[in-house]
Amino acid sequence: MVDQAAEEITRYHEQTKHHVNRYARSPGYMDWKNQPNPFRVFEGTLTIPLPLAAQNPSLEHMALYRRRAVSGEPFSLSSLAGFLELSLGLSAWKVYGNSRWSLRINPSSGNLHPTEAHLVLPAMKGLEAGLYHYNPLRHALEQRAAIPHDLWRQITGHFNTDGFMVALSSIFWREAWKYGERAFRYCNHDAGHALAALGFSAALKGWKLSCLNGLSDDDIETLLGFDRTAWEPLEAEHPDLVCFVQEQNGPAVARTLPQEVIRAFADLIIAGKPNRLSPNRDDWQIIYRTAEHCRKPRTEEARCDYGDKPFFTHPPAPLTATDIIRRRRSATAFDPDGSIDQERFFALLDKTLPRNHCPPFDVGLGAAAVHLLLFVHNVPPLARGLYFFCRNPEDLQALRKAFRSDFLWEPVTDDLPLYLLRTGDVRQEAIEVSCNQEIAGFSAFSLGMIARFEQTLRSTPYRYRHLFWETGIVGQVLYLEAEAQGARGTGIGCFFDDPVHSLAGLADNTWQSLYHFTVGRPIEDPRLTTLPPYHHLKRNSDAV
């Protein structure tokens, strides 16, 4: 079973590679009349508008990563609202001519936003204990089920501390509408970005997220009532993950839920009809088949020891943590002369290393399996060239053996696992492997995320998705760190897979590049007007 799943997933992966002369299968045009609605609504549910943050917490940049020695904010409707606003809420509206579109705190491939969030919440002032869907357009909760007092007591007893659960799911059609078969990859990148966004926002509240990594996808569907929801064909939400959110100084919690709790959720009455997202949908069958092969069974709860390496705290970022989160945007063009100095580059790379008790990697997805192949263009005084950043020292020897034998592997600094592979101008190579996108070459640096691939699939096929989640988490760190250093980033899902591998000398599936990213000094598009994220809502009342 495992072997067959690994084979099928590998087939999907091969089939959805972009080649220089052949892109992965997609519609090839924009079918505007069937463009999916980026906002899910569960019609007929009780909707609870959430308050918007009256003022932003003025915490310094490092509060994103280093938990403060303070108690977390008490769980209330207003703290929960702030948590969601600063993770999955809207960040702005853009206007160009007659077009208007919203952006969010979390980025998304093509701004299509396949990721949805659901919450399992205790009773609080103004809110009944229940299962809720978060609607970022209205900044509101939609109640899908009420949770009886006894069930909530059982949940608190199980975790032995107060808290709530937040879950992510993906609607594949939203991405497949534009990107066709490769869309399953993008949905999982986006889930990773969203997970990191939740982790950062939780940290600012003095809360921490723990992934319930023992749960199966069946468990999650039961928990979220997906098995009792009348989905439109091809518009169903697919379960990604569930996290428990607790006060940051609280006890280490169980990473699963007892079967009797799942059974109790199976008995809840689920309200709400999912809104229809498109008049018509295409059936990209390979995505749904692959998703089946990636379904996660119940597993042992996993914990991981990442060590406690101190952070680079220099140079200090002039922005507050909240400003960094709110300002995050994707650059669409870069100043080719724009540089990022070496010190800032090192500080940025350092944040991508997992550490115990530090967001976003301590959420508990397992050991780091993703490394960075860096195209350094303009990071003075560092020489231009190809570099490698090894996020898990256990992989270093295997990587060195797999990569081209003429690479130098010269350590750059004692403080980081960063190696020079070869010097030279790599702008053109970076552009070419990133689907000829100039943003990969005219930046200060760009990179490919190289993942331990074949072995992961052979042992745990469901972790195919986790690899993409990890790249999304790394991507979210890069987005925020770029802002913190006065620069800007952009995720790059469109790249030519095998040309990247050839460049590195990778000949088989042991390692695969799964996501690209670029960072530099942005050039703004003066044609666009920006509007505030919630100008369309009358404060605290639902005006949409």
Ligand SMILES: Cc1cc2nc3c(=O)[nH]c(=O)nc-3n(C[C@H](O)[C@H](O)[C@H](O)COP(=O)(O)O)c2cc1C
């Ligand atoms: C997984 C992923 C892949 C992306 N791929 C590309 C890409 O190949 N090229 C590009 O210009 N932007 C890419 N982007 C940036 C998105 O277009 C951008 O996030 C989206 O338009 C929303 O804008 P914002 O990030 O400013 O909120 C990607 C973003 C993500 C999260």
